[in-house]
Amino acid sequence: MSNGVDLNTIFFIGPQGSGKGTQARLLAEKLSFFYWEMGGILRAVAKEDSELGRKVKTQIDSGILLGDDDLLEVVKLRIGQMPKSQGVIFDGIPRRLWQAEFLMDYLKKQGRQNFTTLFIDLPKEESLARLLKRAQIEKRADDTKEKIEFRLEQYYKDTLPVVEYLKKETNFIEIDGNQPIEKVTEDINKALN
Template identity: 35%
Template sequence: MLNIVIFGAPGSGKGTQSERIVEKYGINHISTGDVLRAEIKNGTELGKTAKGYIDQGQLIPDELMIDILASVFDGFKDSKGVIFDGFPRTIAQAEALKKMLAERGQDVSVMLDLEVPEDELMTRLIKRGKDSGRADDNEETIKKRLTVYHSQTAPLIDWYKGEKKYQHINGLGTMDGIFADICKVVDSI
């Protein structure tokens, strides 16, 4: 079973690299950002709640987010493994994920931390906002997302080091080059 947590600041390439990992290793992909955006698009109650947080660059509260993740994960019972993209984002979420996997006799195989300098993150997200119109890709909200990342999400780096699952990946360079580095790590586990 291959359970990968793909980690990094907003714009670090989690979604981009997840697509490649899914294709090569045949595992399932759970992107919590995509799940929430689909709820917003469908105009559900959950979507309305999520939009308030996302537009402010804030995290959806843990209790709600953990329930959402659990229900999506429930749909992947016969899977070869899952790549978790955008989850966990807090220590409480990491503990919940560990428990969810343990209930199936599993654990996180590896946590891949895509590290990218902040000016590059800003450049990528401003460009994507212009191309795709994603509502939270404007300078003001990106700055808030980065602040939230540093205060609430980055502590997971030490948490996963403690779990002996942490792997650093240089997220600056070509998409192919970064993917090759990821494959070296994944193939070694």
């Protein structure tokens, strides 16, 4: 397994329900990489007493998606604060092609040179089934079948071009997400060795 010097930036990509967040956290812990989960980053910025923090808090509290300019400002701020010697795992970004292009360019300017993408693939039907089950277990009132299907459609529309881009620009590794968590973890570890 890499020590973070030659494998310093990993993007986790996959549909909702694929387990990418679980796998990203496990790998970040194992490698002592910084775990960049966009929702967590935004919540942390929203707590800051700054113009950007107040703007992000207002948008989060109102349920409005963060605008592209504000998102870029948050990304630049946080990337600038990360130790360049520490590896980073991105979970939840990039979701759109422009985000992928921006991130690759910006990270290269920050001195990062080695990029890996772990694509956790999962059939659409299985993703939907997992999300519906999770919605029942967690009693999420806003996770109706229609809303989950809409989010999955958005994923396929917005994120698949990101996958094609990252295939060309990074060491791209596809992992079968339609298996037990432990087997997915094992496959990831084998692929990175």
